[in-house]
Amino acid sequence: MNLAVDLQLICFVVLGVAMIAAALGVVLLDRIVYSAFLLGGVFLSISGLYILLNADFVAAAQILVYVGAVNVLILFAIMLVNKQEDFTPLGNRWLRQGATAVVCGGLFILLATMVLATPWALDTTVVIENTVVQIGRHFFSDYLLPFELASVLLLMAMVGAIILARRDFVPEGIDPLTRQEALTLPERPRELAGTPSDPR
């Protein structure tokens, strides 16, 4: 996969600018739904950058997992907690945000200095063509244990998410009169747990 060099650079600049702009939108916009859709834009741009880095399998996995699953999950969460609430303003909000911006800018300057000052031991051997075969070989030889642990982790996350997110059902004492109705569940949804007593 060798595009022309200039075309690679143009693609990199376009994708990078799109990614940074969408990420700023995710952080700075007020409407959270816009943020969620812009997050999908960030994921798509990063997938394009992966293709520029000769990683076709991971680019496809990025689109499938992030855009297809994580972004949709976040949209579901936004719609489930769709409460139009205006947050009570805090004091010194600009001071907090300014201090955070200064710290993040300083961190970026530090990282950029480190990146530009380090002599990277670049390896310019030929890029392998078929990354899927190589990744699969890694998965089933020297990364077999992490691979299996990842599957167990996904199972645990699935069970944990279901247990955390479902509503609690309190089984009621089974009434002998209603026992004949075999199709009704002997459960009822519990009342919502306590609302905040003192919203500060």
Add this chain to the structure above:
Amino acid sequence: MELQLQFFLLLAAALFCIGIYGLITSRNAVRVLMSVELLLNAVNLNLMGFSNFLDPDQIKGQVFAVFVITVAAAEAAVGLAIILAIYRNRNTVDMEQFNLLKW
């Protein structure tokens, strides 16, 4: 001018800093989760850059990136479940009001 490793590292550093800024300043709990996803994606971009430029024949960085994507998916599912549970409990998603552990 060819693509360099430094370009990708700088881009990942910028994305990481934006993610940290969002993580600290945002008050909506769902937006905090989105910022965590930004952080994980920045790290992934670093891994892929190193994998392509420093280790092009044994692409171990891509293997690590796949693991990071897996863990990020699990983290998103559990995190959103926690947000739903605490939203039912406190009836808000404001991070400033999640002070259950404050004495």
